[in-house]
Amino acid sequence: MSAIWNPAVETMPREELRQLQWERLQSTINRCYRYVAYYGSVFNEVGVQPEDLQSFDDLRRLPFTTKQSLRDSYPYGMFAVPLREVVRLQSSYGTTGHPTVVGYTSNDLDHWTDLVARSFTGVGIGKEDVVQIFFGYGLFTGGFGFHYGAEAVGAAVIPVSSGDVERQLRVMQDFRTTALAGTPSHALHMGRMLEKLDLDPHSLSVRVGLFGAEPWSENTREEIERLLLLTAYDSYGLAEIGGPGVSAECECRCGLHLAEDHFYVEVVDPDSGEPVPEGELGELVFTTLTKEAFPLLRYRTGDVASLDTSPCACGRTLARMSRIKRRTDEVLIIQGIRVAPDDVGEILRAFPEVGEAYQLVGREEGQGDALEVLVEVGVIQDLSLQSLERLRERLEENLRRTLGLELTVRLVEPQTLHGPAGRQPRIRDERAL
Ligand code: DLL
16 A cells, blocks of 8 residues: 555544644634725624634525625635735636636645545555646646646645646656646546557556546546556646645545545535535535635535445545536536536527527547537528538637637527426537446
């Protein structure tokens, strides 16, 4: 079994961990109440003072923080420190309108690096490794998050960033990459390209991959492992809570160990908001315990998973979450990018030739994940093939540019998507999840 990055915390008896969480929770509650105007008014509205919260259960007296609260506070309204103490800004990726801006103090960055270092160490990636990071570097938290974590464990990091699969393969061969970090869909794509180009996977040195940022299945895992001859692990996180490093699998691959010393996790029924018993599926709700710049209380993730606090064979005592089974809201994650139907609708509304209904279809194609947007045409004077094709191209170009994502548009006849049988769902995910 691989080493443990921070054994003092990762194998801490759960009683002690609870105590540590409680101390940190109290200071986070105070920080939010005093320094984040939004939380100040939330406390006043529900008639609660920080000192009224005397147990983890009491935390439930506070309402959930939602994506909407973050949108309303765009860009810096939820920050608990002045900007001069912020040393990094990142953002949630791929949604239009108002994405969430997250800030980090220097301590926040140290913690983040430490968490990703835990994830790498947990899957046996360390000093001896050459790590190729093909998450995007930029506002998306994947690239920089994984980068600093990999450096911290002493690996040689190749910051190749996302893009061009053939180039990735060339770098993998030439630099003798031993570990990959990126989205599973991109890894799969790389594997398939290898096969297509008839390159022998045995000519590569890669042995392990740490993947995440999007839903993937056991089938995809097996396929990636078969094509690239590596062992693939899952890692999870979200920008609002800090980015990757929130949880990751260990070599036992029986759930993702949560960094409970930095996050207090609740699993709730998405409809009632009430806690569900351990082991049952529910929506993950996070309270940050150490964040200085961007603390959040009871943040609803929209991600559905279950929790398991039983001991793990690896020796870690940190609870494990299952894979993310689904989302509570209507969001399609394609190539690691979250696409909300409302965002697509907003773009389409600018085109008078477009009808009411549209549908986002996620597919698995030879090249990896693909998004097709079906758009009903509206009232159009000129129904010539040429003019329809021009409309299609304009829509495609506009959606691609705004969503920052490769996609295709198909025009469909009026009433196809909301015919007599009722309105079709705005999302259809045909990938074998
Ligand atoms: O995806 C952070 C990250 C980067 C995680 C690299 C892991 C690796 P966001 O762009 O804010 O942040 O997207 C977060 O992506 O709420 C989930 O719905 C989804 N997601 C992330 N990891 C997984 C995973 C990063 N392993 C949103 N399985 C989250 C399923 C995932 N869904």
